[in-house]
Amino acid sequence: MVAPTRPELVLSARDVVKSFGSTRVLDGVSLDVRRGEAVVIIGPSGSGKTTFLRCVNHLEPIDGGHIHVNGHPVGYREGANGPVERTPRAIAKSRRSIGFVFQKFNLFPHLTALDNVSAAPIRVLGVPKQQARDEARALLDRVGLASKEAAYPGALSGGQQQRVAIARALAMKPALMLFDEPTSALDPEMVGEVIAVMKELAADGMTMLVVSHEMGFARSAADRMVMFDEGAIVEQGTPAELIDSPSTQRTRSFLSRLA
Ligand SMILES: Nc1ncnc2c1ncn2[C@@H]1O[C@H](COP(=O)(O)OP(=O)(O)O)[C@@H](O)[C@H]1O
Numbered sequence: 001m002v003a004p005t006r007p008e009l010v011l012s013a014r015d016v017v018k019s020f021g022s023t024r025v026l027d028g029v030s031l032d033v034r035r036g037e038a039v040v041i042i043g044p045s046g047s048g049k050t051t052f053l054r055c056v057n058h059l060e061p062i063d064g065g066h067i068h069v070n071g072h073p074v075g076y077r078e079g080a081n082g083p084v085e086r087t088p089r090a091i092a093k094s095r096r097s098i099g100f101v102f103q104k105f106n107l108f109p110h111l112t113a114l115d116n117v118s119a120a121p122i123r124v125l126g127v128p129k130q131q132a133r134d135e136a137r138a139l140l141d142r143v144g145l146a147s148k149e150a151a152y153p154g155a156l157s158g159g160q161q162q163r164v165a166i167a168r169a170l171a172m173k174p175a176l177m178l179f180d181e182p183t184s185a186l187d188p189e190m191v192g193e194v195i196a197v198m199k200e201l202a203a204d205g206m207t208m209l210v211v212s213h214e215m216g217f218a219r220s221a222a223d224r225m226v227m228f229d230e231g232a233i234v235e236q237g238t239p240a241e242l243i244d245s246p247s248t249q250r251t252r253s254f255l256s257r258l259a
Pocket residue numbers: 020025043044045046047048049050051052
């Protein structure tokens with residue numbers, strides 16, 4: 001397991017293989033994301049997009065290849081006979097540098113928006129309570145929810161909940177933000193407010209890996225697009241290349257079904 005020598009690589013995934021039982025879901029995925037880059041992944045349902053993000057965060061152990069985030073292997077350490085899975089405690093620690101925004105928000109229902117955002121910095125990072133709350137307020141303001149700090153998730157719309165979830169991930173000051181179809185569970189009228197926040201993040205230089213079929217977002221915010229099919233990357237390029245002149249039939253037919 002050779003550590004990537006290029007410090008600009010926040011994510012370096014090499015030949016990642018993942019099976020569930022006898023089904024090979026990731027079949028040798030290699031993908032780099034440089035600091036400040038926003039990369040959008042597209043591809044049909046079941047092609048392994050979520051599994052790949054979960055492997056990056058070591059929510060799933062991998063069966064082959066390796067993944068480095070900020071130069072460190074995720075979930076494993078070098079053993080005499082190859083990679084050895086780290087302890088849950090060490091895994092949790094390496095996961096701190098990676099923010100994950102889920103399709104279904106996953107906020108803590110019994111905590112206010114402010115407490116959702118400040119909880120992990122206080123409990124996990126040991127940030128003093130007042131400082132964590134001040135930072136959480138600034139983050140809620142950044143996602144346009146300054147007035148909702150006392151609201152519980154149940155009182156917020158889906159779009160508002162997803163913006164709280166983004167603020168919560170940012171509160172850990174991650175080096176890499178993963179988004180798994182963050183707008184696909186939203187009513188159409190709420191997609192724009194979440195996309196607007198994500199566009200701002202990308203413009204501010206956040207390193208992002210985003211599974212999304214919002215082509216407007218991809219076109220305006222992505223530095224690169226990647227097409228997944230059957231557990232492999234079949235094509236990648238700039239958004240214009242992929243969207244306007246895809247080089248594979250699989251990408252062409254997938255995009256035509258999106259429209
Ligand atoms: N925990 C699991 N156990 C068994 N099969 C799984 C599991 N998670 C995902 N899969 C399978 O892996 C394949 C890829 O799934 P997924 O990564 O969710 O695809 P996508 O996000 O591109 O829709 C699918 O065939 C799915 O059924």
